[in-house]
Amino acid sequence: MPAPKVWVTGLTVGAIAAVTVLAMQADKGPHPTAAAARPSASAAAGATPAPTKSAAPAAVPDGSGTGRRVVYSLAEKRVWLVDASDASRRTFTVWPGTVNPDPGTYTVSSRNEATTGSDGVQIENIIYFAAKSGISIAFSNAVDGSSPPPAAGKQTGGVRMRAADGAALWTFGETGTTVVVVK
Template identity: 90%
Template sequence: MRAVPAPKVWVTGLTVGAIAAVTVLAVQADKGPHPTATAAARPSASASPGASPAPSKSAESTAVPDGSGTGRRVVYSLGQKRVWLVDASDAARRTFTVWPGTVSPDPGTYAVSSRAMATTGSDGVQIENIIYFAAKSGVSIAFSNAVDGSSPPPAEGKQTGGVRTRAADGEALWTFGETGTAVVVVK
């Protein structure tokens, strides 16, 4: 009759084998490509209410469009798909790219008419930091960011007025764009 190893021996053998397999996989994974993050991927958006956000590097390298007015305002360029947060001294405190919906406002000066912390966008995406400033063809136009961080293209055949931002930019815009703040839309 053959001796059967005790259960402890089997458990020990399986544990050693599992540790060896995990070690081999970890060494192989370490040799592969690694994702990297840049400072531009997650800009800081912390600010006290009513304060201007801190300048970002992109704010220094991209000038506020000519003809966009003076004083504290949000400037939205349709052609550049870019927004500037401009303080009372006409200095760009932050700038960032956006993803417009299918309905764009006409060039002109508007004001933040209302704000909402969160809702579901007309495209079915959960959004937050919603800042309404215009309407066109029965569609409300507002800045917002997707809660999940996505920036999908607008659904075909739907009229959407959401101008989507990255989450950190949405937070900065929420802090800056109080009700009544001027929003200047340029070509």
């Protein structure tokens, strides 16, 4: 009668072979894809446009400068994080407030980890870069992940984004970072 070690070794080799065959068959089959995250009902109420991830990343706008910078397109409601080699490292759509900065070149002037926005929403990753008509304009994300429409009758300069995008911008947009706003 074979020794128990031989049985264990034989069973182990057989199991590894079976798993390898199954893995090869699975690799040839269909692969699931992650569905795009949808905002919650509270996030979607009145929010326009809803940030989405496209299959092909949007190209950095022409005329947005060179070098390491944040590019914000007013028309596309989109932000790009561009590295020193002019390659886009991340792009995402945003929900602008009621007051937009004029097209031009700005600098991140200050940052604040968290506060309450002028619309009463708890926000984080606040990056100030401009002011217009006495309204500070800053990128931020709502702590609860919502994308509320601007408060009725209030002038707001918050440019909101999803939490993951806010965290990426917070890491990228240090004080002194160039922000280019294009039409």
